[in-house]
Every structure is written in structure tokens, then in C-alpha cells.
Amino acid sequence: MLDTPTYLLIVVVGGLITLVVGQILMRSGIGFLRDVFDSEESAVSANRLLGVLFHLIALGFLALISTYRPFDVEGRVQIVITQLGGVMLLLGVLHGLSLLLLARIRSKRRNESIETAMTSQYEQQRRARQSRQQVIEGGPSSGG
Numbered sequence: 001m002l003d004t005p006t007y008l009l010i011v012v013v014g015g016l017i018t019l020v021v022g023q024i025l026m027r028s029g030i031g032f033l034r035d036v037f038d039s040e041e042s043a044v045s046a047n048r049l050l051g052v053l054f055h056l057i058a059l060g061f062l063a064l065i066s067t068y069r070p071f072d073v074e075g076r077v078q079i080v081i082t083q084l085g086g087v088m089l090l091l092g093v094l095h096g097l098s099l100l101l102l103a104r105i106r107s108k109r110r111n112e113s114i115e116t117a118m119t120s121q122y123e124q125q126r127r128a129r130q131s132r133q134q135v136i137e138g139g140p141s142s143g144g
Helices: 004-036 040-065 076-138
Strands: none
Touching: 004 040, 004 076, 040 076
């Protein structure tokens, strides 16, 4: 069982690490999201929502791990380091999952954009061919 000062140390340090990492992700992620979304408003909104999601998951895990001792370690320092290590591992996993999700969204958006451009170009070429065909079929007027 953890004593209160050790528990509070884990919660405070883990909370600070979570908040710092979350802010870094939100500040760095907005540029990436601008590339993913067409509008600035959508990018900012998605960034906020992802930030809230990240913080809720990370802080929830911190609350759980702060009372859980997965390894039998002795000493206050060892306990704090072990549990903060778990928090940092989770933060790394969450960061990686966020990047994978955003990369998939960006890839899908780019593919849709390319598909739309190619469809538009194809339609323009088809209309131009039809116009040329109509001119050829109509031929020059023969006056006699």
C-alpha cells in the first residue's frame, strides 16, 4: 500500500508530464491537421477534440496506475519511477496511435482529392472528344 505523500507525488508528477505532452501534441498537431482538413475551423476543432481525448485517457490511466503496483518493488523512489514509467509508456502509445490515425485520415483525404481531380479531368477530356466528334460527324456544310 502506498503512503499518501508517495501517491500524491505520482499523481502530481504524472499529471504534469501528461499536461506537458498533451500541450506539445496540440501545438505541434495543428499544422498536421491543417493539411488533413480543408478548413482552418475544422482543423482547430479536431485538434481540440483530440487534445481532450488524449488528456482524458492519459489522466484516467494515471488515476488507475497511481494506486496499482504491477511489480513488487521496495522503496518510495522505485515505486514512483516504476509507476511514472507506466504513465510514460501509455503516453507514448497514445501518441503513436494518434499519429497513425491522423496519417490514415490524411492519406484518405489525399486519395479522395486525387480521385476527384482525376474524375474532373477525365470528364473534361470526354466532353472535348464529344465536341470534336460532333464537329467531325456534322462535317463541312455542302452547298451545291
